[in-house]
Amino acid sequence: MTYPAIETPASSNAALWTGRVLSGALITFLVFDAAIKLVPLQVVIETTAALGFPPELARTLGALTLICTALYAWPRTAILGAILLTGYLGGAIAIHLRIGNPLFSHTLFGVYLGLMAWGGLYLRDQRLQALIPFRR
Template identity: 85%
Template sequence: MNTAVATPAISNGVLWTGRVLSGLVIAFLLFDGAIKLVPLQVVHDTMATLGLPSELARTLGVLTLACTILYAWPRTAILGAILLTGYLGGAIAIHLRIGNPMLSHTLFGVYLGLMAWGGLYLRDPRLQALIPFRR
């Protein structure tokens, strides 16, 4: 008995919308991870504002870049999205803890996560087969 699930066909417009959404997430996170690797004063100031030691910036930069690369590579994109979701959840918790503004700072991780998963959903037929939305 064949238990393979048929993957739905993706229209060109939907595929490119997914690629653009994913590309925006990837570009932002590559920039965010890269600036954490360089000893910039703005990174040290931000880490202090968040109540984190500035020595942690490079570790966070490496984690951000690793998760983003996994997300960008099609074969590991779902794993990358899962890891990014956890990373962004930690960022949301930190912003909640220090009382940053809700819509601009605290929920930014939610916005980024929705874009990441939305882009992945639109460009990956395996994910569409796993989570089919009814029309």
């Protein structure tokens, strides 16, 4: 099965690099987050328990984060990775809402990361630009 070619204007060099920087910062943060959950550090165990999860679940959460981040980092699967990260971050937002954490520093942090993920991907991936064309 063949698909018709989708023509999109080439991204500017500045937009491409902005997307790479946003995506790179997000990937770096999420790999660090996954790594401290895989170890797991004492602060992770305490925080996981405070969120209402059994501490032994930290490694599972770290593995999920790492898998979704790897899919996001790989260009061929970046859109799938962004979709999976969006679901993961949505769960984090729901947990913070449930326990009543502060809105801007904790609850909306997942929204900030999601905006970085999709914004960075949009700026660096012409397939996504063709799928969601913003027009002036």
